[in-house]
Amino acid sequence: MPFKSESPSAYIDSYYARTIAPHTARPPLRSDTETDVCVIGGGLAGLSTALGLAERDVKVVLIEARRVGWGASGRNGGFVSAGFSLSPRQIVKDLGREQAREVYDLSRDAVALIRRRIKDLELPGVPVVDGRMKVLRYHDPEQLARDCDFMAEVLAIESEVWPRERLREVLLSERYHGALYIPSGFHFHPLNYALGIAQAAETAGVKIYEDTPAVWLNLESPQKRIETPSGAVLAREIVIACGGYIAGLQPLLSGATLPVATYVMTTEPLGARLKEAIRVPYAISDTRLAGNYFRALSDGRILWGGDITARTREPGQLAKKMIDDLLSVFPQLAGVRAEDAWMGLMGYPIHKMPQLGRHAPGVWHCMGYGGHGMAATTMGGELIAAAIAERDDRYRLFSRYGLQWTGGRVIGAVAAQMTYWYYQWLDRLQEARSHG
Template sequence: MPHTPYPTSYYAASANPVPARPELQGETETDVCIIGAGYTGLSTALFLLENGFKVTVLEAAKVGFGASGRNGGQIVNSYSRDIDVIERTVGPKQAQLLGQMAFEGGRIIRERIAKYNIQCDLKDGGVFAALSAKQMGHLESQKKLWERFGHTQLELMDAKRMREIVATDSYVGGMLDMSGGHIHPLNLALGEAAAVESLGGVIHEQSPAVRIDRGANPVVHTPQGRVKAKFVVVAGNAYLGGLVPELASKSMPCGTQVITTEPLSADLAKSLLPQDYCVEDCNYLLDYYRLTGDNRLIFGGGVVYGARDPSNIEAIIRPKMLKVFPQLKNVKIDFAWTGNFLLTLSRLPQVGRIGDNIYYSQGCSGHGVTYTHLAGKVLAEALRGQAERFDAFADLPHYPFPGGRMFQVPFSAIGAWYYSLRDKLGV
């Protein structure tokens, strides 16, 4: 069977050492078979193992191969659609429960890092940067909204204060969330995988799930083996393929692009982001950036609908970086890569159960670092018979993309163009 390595990226090049995790050979039995060793799968595995379940994780490539090991590395609270949108969609009762969970994922990440001594360059502090007065007004409303749900580690900042945080004149203001922050995302995933194994969990890499036999005792097949289980958790997200047809029509893989500079001098790095916070702007198609543990600037942005890989990522992202930091015009780019995330039409995650024993969570819509860690806890609760929080997500309405899969890409691209134009016009 072909071996799938990590794609070239700064994260893969700077990953912590890992043990060999051989592919599944033959038959094994477990309580829960989890498909996908990204954040959703690993978080679910950890919560289940901590509660006495026997767990086997199947990974088609390597731990953190997908979005979990390629993202911008930013700990950002709430969901891709905020709590006010959820409230208008489903009403105050369900929104209250989802709102209480909106800030839990970041706490889970920090608890995992501390409990299992995960070395992943954790830094506190995340900034939402406003490019217009309209965006600043949105941040003022967002602060009030989040404080209504008990989240108080927030500071609104004017243009002068923003220049103390970021060495650019691009922003009219912003909001600092000290419960936000940033990490080396692949090393977080690798540390969580090690924690899974320390509790007796088993992870098989290079073991794609190719078929699920449904029924009272589901069986997950791989090319060289099979897992008999009481429950299955599907956590493949944008890399699931057609394994579960019911999940495909209501979601679409999309690509985002990231570049990483050569190491910067300590003085230059500190001048760009003196407090070492991460930053994302407030545009619909947003840009995001932060410093790494070895003083590189990671800068990402853009969306490619349908998850095609652009031919020249640096040509797309470098101009965005120089617009914010023209002082980096002579700095070399050492790494450029793309990674897929799963978009839903509502931009809210899809959570549910198929039959009595196949559970899933997918569709973080570009907001997955914190949500996936919460999802693992919620899925584990449901398997233990505590379904109130699971049901709050499962009851969110979801719809297929207009025109079916053939028109997912053009319709989504047209929508993104519209909102991007509104950002540029400030309307």
């Protein structure tokens, strides 16, 4: 008989929750249990780690404070492509061309793995829509050509330059001056994907408990103890994959992760009006430091996201603000209404790269994806699973990007907000020069 949750941990009201695939809630942990590995966190980082471990014949228990995919993993734009929050050129500068290529290869492999899992597992409610596009909001065709060559020569990522004239045939906005089209990228329904990966993990033998927050960790002994409100998990090793919702669970990780709020909305169905603005089905984002991302949905809506704040409370009139952002790009859609608007918290490391590794004997972390996590969480989960089960040390490719202190919840949040405002000022200045 399916378990019916009576907790307040239902998914937030969003387009994804309204179009969720059939699923069954899981009961909380009600007694002590033993396992080889306990994964804390039921987002895509935790689920990918758990599935990767189970596929390698490791006994796994996963505990989730709310519901599988409840946080950022089920609230994001649904864009899947190789890469990270940190810019490719900065990664090359940090790591050198050879190692940068290796980490990008891992990210690209993760994109392919996601595609295979969707196809092989026949995940319900997860149609794949191919094509990713990065659009430029200032006139610099030489920059687009340089980026295209760099991605091909250094990172082995195929892309195509679309000049302004071609782009404006499919994105009817005066704001855009050209684009890079990346055929390997795609978009999908992230919450349904998370639910599908959870089901696949359970089929492989993972025990998943929802509404089961970790409230205390004993990490000193060889057998770790994870206390929850109604039972404990005893495990040889644990993986912490909590992202922006880690709060104070583990001070070292909490201090290295800044929770940052980001915002998404979907419009009402636009019918024929959609083609007045958008005539391609691709996942689209602009190249600004503080940019927007959007995509046309199959039912004629536009999903629109962007803006970040260090304030982790939902602002008033969020829907109006998001509509105003949309109309600043597509003024011809005046009068359109937002049907859903929501926020989520992403875990943001100061260096903008995944935090992968072991910070104490038997204690691993897999988090810190900073708004670019669809492929990177799958990559991180595979690397940590391989490290635990096979002593594979490829996760060390990311060791330069460790657990750097963010400055604390107050100082770090103020610094992050000031940095974002500075990025917005730079973006406006660059656009103004382009139009000047």
